[in-house]
Amino acid sequence: MGKRAETGTGIVAEGIQRSFGNVQALRNMDFTAPAGEVTALIGPNGSGKTTLLLILASLLAPDSGSVRINGFDPLTHPAEVRSAVGWMPDTLGTWEALTSAEILATVGTFYGLTRTHAAARAAELLETVHLEDFADQPARVLSRGQQQRLSLARALIHDPSVLLLDEPASGLDPGSRVDLRVLLRRLAAEGKTVLVSSHVLSELDEMADRAVFVARGETVKAQSLSDAGAQARWYTIRALNTGSLLRQIDEQRIEYRQPGDRHGPQVQVRLAGEDAAADLLRTLVLADVAVTAFAPAGGALEETYMSLDTDRR
Numbered sequence: 001m002g003k004r005a006e007t008g009t010g011i012v013a014e015g016i017q018r019s020f021g022n023v024q025a026l027r028n029m030d031f032t033a034p035a036g037e038v039t040a041l042i043g044p045n046g047s048g049k050t051t052l053l054l055i056l057a058s059l060l061a062p063d064s065g066s067v068r069i070n071g072f073d074p075l076t077h078p079a080e081v082r083s084a085v086g087w088m089p090d091t092l093g094t095w096e097a098l099t100s101a102e103i104l105a106t107v108g109t110f111y112g113l114t115r116t117h118a119a120a121r122a123a124e125l126l127e128t129v130h131l132e133d134f135a136d137q138p139a140r141v142l143s144r145g146q147q148q149r150l151s152l153a154r155a156l157i158h159d160p161s162v163l164l165l166d167e168p169a170s171g172l173d174p175g176s177r178v179d180l181r182v183l184l185r186r187l188a189a190e191g192k193t194v195l196v197s198s199h200v201l202s203e204l205d206e207m208a209d210r211a212v213f214v215a216r217g218e219t220v221k222a223q224s225l226s227d228a229g230a231q232a233r234w235y236t237i238r239a240l241n242t243g244s245l246l247r248q249i250d251e252q253r254i255e256y257r258q259p260g261d262r263h264g265p266q267v268q269v270r271l272a273g274e275d276a277a278a279d280l281l282r283t284l285v286l287a288d289v290a291v292t293a294f295a296p297a298g299g300a301l302e303e304t305y306m307s308l309d310t311d312r313r
């Protein structure tokens with residue numbers, strides 16, 4: 001079997017609709033997440049992210065539309081889809097009386113691993129998420145962040161080719177966030193499909209290859225991170241003398257604003273992309289403006305998010 005057959009073709013969903021009573025959680029959602037990439041799922045509260053993830057994990061049926069996970073329809077091939085998919089919900093859930101090692105090994109046997117294989121895989125994953133010291137502790141003694149890490153290990157127990165992660169970084173300390181990022185990048189490099197929902201856009205900037213923005217139950221934009229980085233955005237500039245900086249910006253007829261900043265005076269300019277940023281920096285330096293800082297004002301995904309017409313419900 002070639003690499004492609006092992007790792008699959010990713011996620012394709014078309015025209016997904018799902019209502020709960022008179023709330024239309026998903027209105028007409030088209031969505032793709034290719035194998036070998038980390039896709040970020042971004043949207044305001046109530047926009048339908050968890051509902052979509054549950055449908056992709058075959059834990060919830062759509063009212064209409066089609067879903068393919070590595071080419072399989074969850075409705076007609078639930079066994080194939082469940083063995084392909086690793087699902088990390090935003091809370092660990094029940095079973096708190098079992099130990100961490102028992103939880104992982106038990107879930108492993110649900111996926112058809114032998115007891116010996118499941119126990120070995122559990123031990124390996126507890127090391128991956130740095131919980132080996134808690135292997136024999138009941139899960140209820142774990143802190144919120146430790147429970148999140150156990151939940152991640154549980155999602156990986158059967159070596160799935162498609163990973164669906166709902167807010168995986170929530171509750172994690174900074175070191176564990178870096179570990180998570182490195183792990184997800186490695187899994188994508190192995191050819192797996194990784195889908196991550198999060199509200200922490202700066203984290204997704206570092207982790208994702210592409211982003212799908214959803215609002216009111218629909219996809220409103222899909223964008224690669226390299227396109228997001230190259231788009232028009234605000235840059236923050238500081239100089240020893242703000243007056244001379246503003247004179248130059250005025251002369252170039254560039255749109256600017258002066259937000260308050262507790263780190264001293266700063267000017268923000270709206271630039272068309274990275275080429276325009278390089279041009280302006282060159283111009284300022286040649287004009288003897290003593291520039292002390294010049295960088296994008298926010299993350300690339302935040303820039304896209306703020307430019308979209310999204311709202312909460």
Ligand SMILES: Nc1ncnc2c1ncn2[C@@H]1O[C@H](COP(=O)(O)OP(=O)(O)OP(=O)(O)O)[C@@H](O)[C@H]1O
Binds near residue numbers: 313
């Ligand atoms: N089981 C349910 N019963 C009734 N309404 C539901 C149910 N699940 C979701 N909804 C509604 O569907 C909409 C989408 O919810 P969903 O949980 O998918 O949003 P989300 O994007 O994951 O939000 P958040 O960012 O807050 O996690 C919301 O209006 C929610 O109230």
